[in-house]
Amino acid sequence: MKQLVLVFIGGGFGSVLRYVVGKWLNNPDSGLPYGTFAANIVGSLLIGIILGLAAKNDTLTSNQTLLLATGFCGGFTTFSTFAYENHVLLKSGDFTSFAMYTIASFVVGFLAVFAGLYVVK
Numbered sequence: 327m328k329q330l331v332l333v334f335i336g337g338g339f340g341s342v343l344r345y346v347v348g349k350w351l352n353n354p355d356s357g358l359p360y361g362t363f364a365a366n367i368v369g370s371l372l373i374g375i376i377l378g379l380a381a382k383n384d385t386l387t388s389n390q391t392l393l394l395a396t397g398f399c400g401g402f403t404t405f406s407t408f409a410y411e412n413h414v415l416l417k418s419g420d421f422t423s424f425a426m427y428t429i430a431s432f433v434v435g436f437l438a439v440f441a442g443l444y445v446v447k
Contacts, residue, residue, distance in 0.1 A: 329392050336397020340369075344402045357423050359411040362404060363431060369403035370435040374442020382446055 344365045351361035376395045379385040386394070408431060415424040 329389065332389055332393040333397040333400070336393040336399075337401035338397075340398040340401025340403075344404060348407075357415070357418070357420055358427060359407075362407050362411055363427065366403045366408060366431060367434050367438050369399045370438035371442045372402075373399040374439040374444075375446055376442075378443040378446035385446075 344361075347365050348359075348361035351364055352359050373395050376386065376391065376399065380388075380391045380395070412424055412428055415421075415427065
């Protein structure tokens with residue numbers, strides 16, 4: 327039960343922060359969802375750092391890892407919003423933005439995870 331509460335608390339904080347970042351950075355006039363992109367990339371970097379620390383000499387406990395990686399990063403990053411925003415770009419016929427957003431999200435996201443793991447080595 328304690329683990330569920332930790333994930334719940336971390337996820338709540340992550341979700342609220344993602345909402346704030348989205349409100350701050352997403353601009354309907356530009357067409358590109360910079361807030362979601364930023365949350366997903368920063369979340370990818372953070373999960374790399376968190377899981378790297380957890381694996382390195384047991385720096386983090388399993389409860390801390392649940393709170394931060396599963397809870398916070400899980401709530402902060404969002405695949406469902408990413409998928410919906412891509413749908414909107416495709417529906418509007420903005421194929422260039424769709425391609426840039428999708429490719430950049432995957433490539434930079436993976437690189438951010440690797441960078442986070444590298445930072446803690």
